[in-house]
Amino acid sequence: MRAAAGLLLALLPGLAAAETVAVRSGNHAGFGRLVVAWPAVTDYTVQQQDERLDLRFPPGSSFALPARLPRNVLGLAPEGSGLRLLLRPGARVKHYRLDSRLVVDVLDPPAAAPATTPAASASVEARRAGRRKGGAPEAALVEPAPPAEAAPAPRRKAGTAVVPSRPMLPEVLADGRAGPAAPAAATAIPRPAPAPPAAAPAPPDSRAAPPPMPRQPAMARLLHNQGVPALLLPFPAGTGAALLRRGDQMLALFDSPEAPDLAPLRGDPAFGALEAERLPGATLLRLPLAPTLHLRARQDPAGWRLEALPQAAPTRPVGLETEAGPPPRLVLKAASPGRVVPILDPETGLPLLLGTLRAEEGAVLAARRLPELDLPPTLLGVAVLARSDGIVLQAGTDRFTLASAGGGRLALDPAAIRPAPGQAMTRSFELPDQPAAELLSRLQGLQAGIAGAAPLARLPQRRAAGETLLALGLPQEAQAMLRLGFAEDPRAATDPGYAALAAAAALLAGRLGETGALRSRDWPDTDEAVLWRAALSAAQADWQSAGPGLVASLPLLLAYPAALRARLLPMAALALAEAGEGPALRRLIEAGGPEPDDLLLPRAMLAEAEGRPVEALAAYDRVIAGRDRQARARALRRAVDLRLAAGHIDAAQAAKALEAALFAWRGDAQEVELRLRLATLRQQAGDARGALALLQETAAAMPDQAARLLPPIRDAFVAALAEAPPLVAVGLFDAYPEMLSGDARFGDSLLLVADRLQALDLGDRAAALLAQGMQRAGGATRAALGHRLASLRLAEGDAAGALAALSDSAAPDLPTLLAQERTVLAARAEARRGRVAEATAALRTLGPAGGEALSELLTDGADWAGAAAALDGYLAVALPAPPAPIEDRQRRLLLRQAALLALAGEDAALGRLRAAQAGRMGHGALAEAFQVLTADPLRGLADLPRLQRELRLFRALPGRLEALRAGAPVTR
Incomplete structure (x- = not known):
């Protein structure tokens, strides 16, 4: 435009080079204002006709017009060396100098201005023409014009x-x-084209009819x-x-x-x-x-x-x-x-x-x-x-x-x-998708309009400027622009859309603490609201919440301006990858360009999810070699897991490789996930104490994550107790008693430590430990600890102490197996105290489940037939059906049953037992003893060699049977 003005001046001979004069605009209460900022005092004339106002200045003038028109001015354009204004109907004009500047105030039309009739207009024109003809200066708003410009400009064409x-x-x-x-x-x-000169209208006839009243x-x-x-x-x-x-x-x-x-x-x-x-x-x-x-x-x-x-x-x-x-x-x-x-x-x-x-x-x-x-x-x-x-x-x-x-x-x-698919979705913002040069030009115009507007009239322009800055990919600048709106206009704070726009800028600027307006219920649920709320979830690493929202609003994201889309795509791609949204992630990556570095990590994750490990590992290695520390930490972890799953490294090598990522990214949930993964790998590699130390260090450095870290710390502690030597296990328990709680893992840990102590012949210490555990536990855990304590005391010959431990740990609604084991242990303690009848009655209430213990009690009383019958009932439910193989302990029970039947003289029963179970006894000493006990009686001299073999077995049988008399203590 300025180039066109310069060309026009170059074509007009005799004119000096034009000096551009700035024209500023503003709105005030009751009027709009134009200020022509001349550098020095300059002559001017004003000429008005109906709604048109001409400002005349010396030849050679050029002007830089404002970006926004003031109130009551409908049009503004250069006209020759001056300016032409089109005013709102009924507006009045005041003009004056202020130093070297020309100020033109266009006042608001009166609230109830009477309509001007054609007759009245003609009368005014006649009076003006008469004054011009008589040489008198025109009054009111029109100042004397130079002779060359005395003729008024023609009227505006109707309908324009x-x-x-x-x-x-x-x-x-x-x-x-x-x-x-x-x-x-x-x-x-x-x-309009110049009109031919016309004769001045005749003075109005005073006898003419009065003008008609305006129509309501x-x-x-x-x-x-x-x-x-x-x-x-x-x-x-x-x-x-x-x-x-x-x-x-x-x-x-x-x-x-x-x-x-x-x-x-x-x-x-x-x-x-x-x-x-x-x-x-x-x-x-x-x-x-x-x-x-x-x-x-x-x-x-x-x-x-x-x-x-x-x-x-x-x-x-x-x-x-x-x-x-x-x-x-x-x-x-x-x-x-x-x-x-x-x-x-x-x-x-x-x-x-x-x-x-x-x-x-x-x-x-x-x-x-x-x-x-x-x-x-x-x-x-x-x-x-x-x-x-x-x-x-x-x-x-x-x-x-x-x-x-x-x-x-x-x-x-x-x-x-x-x-486009994104254009058909519902929006909350007006983000212009234009080239950067046009967006910058638009921003300059908006800033000029903001500067020329009253403070309470700037909010729409500030919002448009914020949207333009966001479209340019400048979220910090957009947030600063929108903050000014909050400071100068109270309506900004009550506008959910304006607040959400400021929160979106804060999100991209990394100020997550200022994004609360994105979750506001007052913000309408448009597709754009879904997109930005999902982006907020992605920024907070809440992948499962972010994934569905990003999938639903992906067309809108892909329709965003390029600079804004470049800021959102990496965040959205990572969220889709973590949430497992493969098809949406592929669509987003394809729209992001052939090989953008910001999408390299999501590309690698997509290749891994689609079963292309070689391609995924190559991409992970490229990310690890890059400069993005956060992406590097993620790629390190995923590459280690992928190589471990593929068998390229073992758990120990994976843990060592993952230690390098500990300091790649610090201070957020990603570091916690990395440390948890490293602790798991150390446990798998047999270094449970190292895992425990790492988790304890993490809990001390991140107190806000202590509640989340407590379960894996206890798991690592239990694993350390299981793999440590006895003395080390006891030392661990003494060093970290707070690691144990009243749940099932607590009971398992105490039983494990008690076994370690008993292996060191520290039965008293084990019993004391179990007694302490009973006081902290409840329910089934307390009952299991009491059963183990009673077993220790009974093994030491303290039957009364065993019964006291069982009584102190009694609890309702116990698991069936635990309840049966506690009843059997109580019956053995009662029998040890000499109350065999009570013990026998208690065991008979258990049915086949108490058969083995009942058989032992009856054997002690030399009731061979009753002992054999009790053990037969137990074997009926304890042994698998033939021809399934049996364990060594079950072979010993079959041999015991054969001995009891032989002592009871039950030859027929022995025959049936031999026919049913002889093939399952296998080979070895137990099989030979079973064969001797269940063999047929001697009938002649031909059986003498067999008798010699049996005698040799019988000489060794008492020592072998002695081990079968007392069953091993039942433990969990």
């Missing part, structure tokens, strides 16, 4: 719409036709539509409408200047906050509306009806297609197009071109983003958010056509026009 816009706005006509692009960085104002606007009416809030807006027939949401507001545009009176709506809960704004040839209605509600526009014989619905009503989509050029154009097909009306977007401050429809169906259902423009979703009509100065929207008979003015080309890639 001037867009209140940001820089680089194209010219749009009210009937939808596009004019040439404006050469300045502001709204283009059409310049029609009244809006509330409707009762079966419980649905609705209202009727009495617009003339043929009025077109457009309806869309921008932020927390619903915008309803009607291409008729006859705005209805909204006074009857005041106080209504649904439409009481509706506000109307008159535009040139149109009316814009703004309604704050909760995100859970939607508006539907329906035609009515008396105008248009608006209804507030809990969900969006189905409508016919606007068709989009490209049309070959030159230049290529985008066609939006819709029935009954109306007009194109430009407004300012309340969210970004950029020009928003709205195309109205005269039918009640037709909307853009999914947002589209192109490099030079956005197509926001609408509920009725079409909308174009212009980001370039070459955008032209024209209305046709059955379509709207979007093209570039001046023969320029639009980037109309058909793939970009078709909605």
Whole structure:
């Protein structure tokens, strides 16, 4: 634009080089302000005609226009060596010098200004013409002009719409036709052709009839539509409408200047906050509306009806297609197009071109983003958010056509026009997907608008600037920009979307303590909310929570701007890999590029999950050689586990290799996982004491993880007790008594230590240890410890002590096996005390389970037949069915049974026992003894050799049978 101005000056001879003069804008209570910051005092003239105001300066002037127009100024453009302003109807102007600067204040129109009639306008023109003819200076707001510029500029052509816009706005006509692009960085104002000179109008006739009274606007009416809030807006027939949401507001545009009176709506809960704004040839209605509600526009014989619905009503989509050029154009097909009306977007401050429809169906259902423009979703009509100065929207008979003015080309890639999967998802933020240069230009414009706006009017621009910075991949800067909004506007703290945007920036900046707004219930549950909440879970290493959310919102993530996507992809890929979401991870990696280093670790994890260990190990080794310490620590651990699973290394080598990763990454949950894994490998390698030492060191360094580390520490302690020599095991128990608790592992540990002590002939110490354990334990654990203590005391001949231990450790609802063992032990103690009858009665209550112990008691009483019968009942349930093999202890019981039957003289029973069990006795001394006891009686001289063998066996049999008399103590 400045280059065009320089070229114009170069073509005009006699003009000096222009000096660019900055023009600043601002909004204040009751007026908007323009300041022309001349470096020195400069002459100027002001000329106003209707809503047009011309500022004239010396030739050769050029201007740097503001990015945002002030209040009550609808258009601003260079005109020759001056400026031309298009004012809001009814606005008044004040101008004065302040040092070398020119200040122009445009005051708000009066609240109830009387309409100007044609007759009154003619009378004013006649008086002005008369004063000019008589040479008198024009009063009020118009100062004397130089003779060369005395003639006023022609009136604005009827039907021309001037867009209140940001820089680089194209010219749009009210009937939808596009004019040439404006050469300045502001709204283009059409310049009509010079009109031929006309005679001054005659003075008004004082006898003329008085001007007619202005027509009162029609009244809006509330409707009762079966419980649905609705209202009727009495617009003339043929009025077109457009309806869309921008932020927390619903915008309803009607291409008729006859705005209805909204006074009857005041106080209504649904439409009481509706506000109307008159535009040139149109009316814009703004309604704050909760995100859970939607508006539907329906035609009515008396105008248009608006209804507030809990969900969006189905409508016919606007068709989009490209049309070959030159230049290529985008066609939006819709029935009954109306007009194109430009407004300012309340969210970004950029020009928003709205195309109205005269039918009640037709909307853009999914947002589209192109490099030079956005197509926001609408509920009725079409909308174009212009980001370039070459955008032209024209209305046709059955379509709207979007093209570039001046023969320029639009980037109309058909793939970009078709909605991407992410674009069809619901959003909470407006993150512009544009090249970095365009985003920086947009950011500069937003910053200029923020500087020129009042503090309480900056919030939309700050939000748009924060979204732009986030799209540029600058989260720290975005958070700083949004923090200023919290400091200067109280509405920011109550806006869940604004707070969530600031929390998203904090998340990417690594400030997880400032991300609470992402979990807020006030933030609507859009697909974008799901994405950022999953990203927060991934940042907190909560992989299982992050995985489903990332899978559901992956299309939205892949549709993000490149710089923002580059920051989110590594976090999302790692979360998907850890959560086991293989298909989604592959899709994300394929979208991330051929070989981005940030995705190398997820690629390796995917290769491992898909059964490609060689490829995975090569990728892990590349990550280990890289500079990312956190990724290096993860790759070290996974590579060690993969090599261990493949058999390349054993547990000891794996533990040694994993020790190198201990100092690769410190201070978070990842270090805890690494230390736990290393402790497990040390236990598998037989170094339980080393595992215990590592876990104790971890608990001391990370007190907040003590509760999590306690179970593996106890497991390592029990393993150390099991593998240590007896003296070392006792020393460990003495050194770490706090490692034992009252659960089952506690009981197992005490029994293990007691066995170690008994192996060292320290029975008293073992008994004392078990007695202490009984006091700390309960339930089945206490009963098991009492049973072991009673066994120790009975083995030492203390039957009374054994019974006391069993009595002290009694507990209800014990496991069946433990209860039977305690009954048998109590019966043996009673028998040792001489109470054989009571012991026998107790054992008979157990049935076959007490048969072995009962057989021993009856054998001591020389009741051979009863002992054999009791042992036979026990063997019936204890021995597996033939021909299954039996153990050595079971062979000894069979030999005992044979001896009892032989002593009882039960030859028939011996025969049956020999037939059933002889083949299972195998070979050796037990088999020979069993054969002798169960052999047939001697019948002749032929049996003498057998008798000699049996005599030799019988001589050795008493010593062998003595070992069978007392059964070994029953232990758990």
